Amino acid sequence: MKNKLAIHGGPSIVPDGLKNIWPEITQADKDAVLGVLESNILTGGVHGPEAAELETEWARYNDSKFALAFNSGTAALHTALFAAGVEPGDEVITSAFSFSGSYNPVLQQHAIPIFVDIDPRTFNLDVNQIENKITSRTKVIMPVHIHGLPADMDEVCSLAEKHRLVVVEDACQAHGATYKGKNAGTIGDMGCFSLNATKNLSGGEGGLMLTDNDAYVSRAKMFRTFGEKEGDEQDKFRSYESHTMGYNYRLQELPAAFTRSQLKRLSDYNEIAVRNGNYLSEELGKIHGLIPPYVPSDRTTLYHKYRLCFDPEALGLTIPATVFRNRLVDALEAEGVATCLWQTKPMPAYRIFQSLDSDYGTGHPWRSPFYDEDIRYDPEEYPETSRVLDTSLCVNTEKHAITVQSLETMELYVAAFHKVFDNLDLLMD
Ligand SMILES: Cc1ncc(COP(=O)(O)O)c(C=O)c1O
Structure with a gap:
């Protein structure tokens, strides 16, 4: 009973009201x-x-x-x-x-x-x-x-x-x-x-x-x-x-x-974001099938969004990756983890680039006298963007950025991930 997922009526891991709200206003x-x-x-x-x-x-x-x-x-x-x-x-x-x-x-x-x-x-x-x-x-x-x-x-x-x-x-x-x-x-x-x-x-x-x-x-x-x-x-x-x-x-x-x-x-917030992001990477990287964000050694990140990928093959998914991703978001959210998708397709797949239409109504600027190329935006030309977006989610929301969360909250996030991943088969029914 203790491990019953919150989406199935069990208790949530992260208590209500624990997550701090962004931006902090002093x-x-x-x-x-x-x-x-x-x-x-x-x-x-x-x-x-x-x-x-x-x-x-x-x-x-x-x-x-x-x-x-x-x-x-x-x-x-x-x-x-x-x-x-x-x-x-x-x-x-x-x-x-x-x-x-x-x-x-x-x-x-x-x-x-x-x-x-x-x-x-x-x-x-x-x-x-x-x-x-x-x-x-x-x-x-x-x-x-x-x-x-x-x-x-x-x-x-x-x-x-x-x-x-x-x-x-x-x-x-x-x-x-x-x-x-x-x-x-x-x-x-x-x-x-x-x-x-x-x-x-x-x-x-x-x-x-x-x-x-x-x-x-x-x-x-x-x-x-x-x-x-x-x-x-x-x-x-x-x-x-x-x-x-x-x-x-x-x-x-x-x-x-x-x-x-x-x-x-700002520097203090960035430090908190890095501490929390690194902690999440360390801990969530231990869960089979999860791939934490990569930070090359010559640069620093702010984890403005902490994007976590999953490997559909390693997880043995029996449902489409995007269906699994959405169920995962629902399950984690029910446990109290702030999650969001933030973009679901490459931008050239947006309607404006597919119809080559715009508010001008004349197909401007693509059909303007200044541009005589026959441009087309083919969503298939961006396979890595599509793949990453289909197989990832962000562990924060605009209101609950990791920039302002305590380490205790991050520990509970990790516990929530373990709980959900221990019951992964339930998400694939
Ligand atoms: C990557 C990126 N570019 C541009 C913008 C546009 O900034 P603004 O919303 O302040 O106009 C944003 C933010 O929203 C952004 O995240």
């Missing part, structure tokens, strides 16, 4: 936000003081020359693509496994995303498949440091150098992760981060960009603020004149202040 965070309200400065004509301070602090944290703040990671990526000179009809090479926030900025620039399958060990784009996707239209390679693990940046950067391409890192999940001692987002030409509430550095919503290049900074600043040239004079002598088409991508003061307060604890 009194200091509340004081920071209240401080903004009391100051009565909610934004700047060009940029507010909290956003400006956040830029200074983020540049310092990453040992980068410049940081720019935005109202989302998507806005930061869109701006970086503009700064890189991406124009309608250009191609941007990126990973087939990410979030729509990676390819939408490409489409927003009326450019064409070209997807690369993943390396099934790191879940990052397979650098061996990049070169034969490069054409005369390619402008940017955009590696995504998925789940907080940096991509193979040496290979990405040397291909970019060889073909004179710009590297824009999608570091939206990788705040403070390192590759050969350098922070993610500082290795390519520009690196972009999300401050969405689920991220290790949270502002509710928001984004950041890093670069060492002055020219990219001035193009990015124009794009962020209505195409205006931001001068040192800021508000007083603001000209209001647009020099290019621009957006309103400025970060507001309330999330900027909240992010600055959270940034003081």
Whole structure:
């Protein structure tokens, strides 16, 4: 009776209310936000003081020359693509496994995303498949440091150098992760981060960009603020004149202040995530058929999502892997383990790429005058992404990130896995 699975009416392993909620909001965070309200400065004509301070602090944290703040990671990526000179009809090479926030900025620039399958060990784009996707239209390679693990940046950067391409890192999940001692987002030409509430550095919503290049900074600043040239004079002598088409991508003061307060604890959160992730890998790796995430020795991860794979053959599955995966999620969740899938297919299999349709209704940008290739996105071209997603789950949810859980909770997670895997035959009925 003691071992009866919780989905079958048995007691759960992880008690209700034990899991901590992400993001953690402290009194200091509340004081920071209240401080903004009391100051009565909610934004700047060009940029507010909290956003400006956040830029200074983020540049310092990453040992980068410049940081720019935005109202989302998507806005930061869109701006970086503009700064890189991406124009309608250009191609941007990126990973087939990410979030729509990676390819939408490409489409927003009326450019064409070209997807690369993943390396099934790191879940990052397979650098061996990049070169034969490069054409005369390619402008940017955009590696995504998925789940907080940096991509193979040496290979990405040397291909970019060889073909004179710009590297824009999608570091939206990788705040403070390192590759050969350098922070993610500082290795390519520009690196972009999300401050969405689920991220290790949270502002509710928001984004950041890093670069060492002055020219990219001035193009990015124009794009962020209505195409205006931001001068040192800021508000007083603001000209209001647009020099290019621009957006309103400025970060507001309330999330900027909240992010600055959270940034003081980012390294601590990352340490907790690494401790918990390593512990899970050590313990869950002992369960036959489970494959913990791989972290090459030259880089660190944040386990922004802790993705655990299973081997259908080793487990002797008698049902399709995806059916088993979903039952496993249900069983673990009933035991109180925070689990989710987070993406179920390669992004090129999404409807937008299958119908080559979009909100424009005319098949833009694929059938625009700027692009005369007959492009097709074949989901079969990304077998490793499909296989990984069919045979894995994430041991955390947006609300219950491992970034903020105690070791005791991780021990109970492991106990729950053992309980479920001791009763595996029940999931295959
Ligand atoms: C890998 C990746 N790229 C881009 C984004 C877009 O960031 P945002 O949601 O802040 O626009 C996200 C986050 O949601 C992400 O996880």
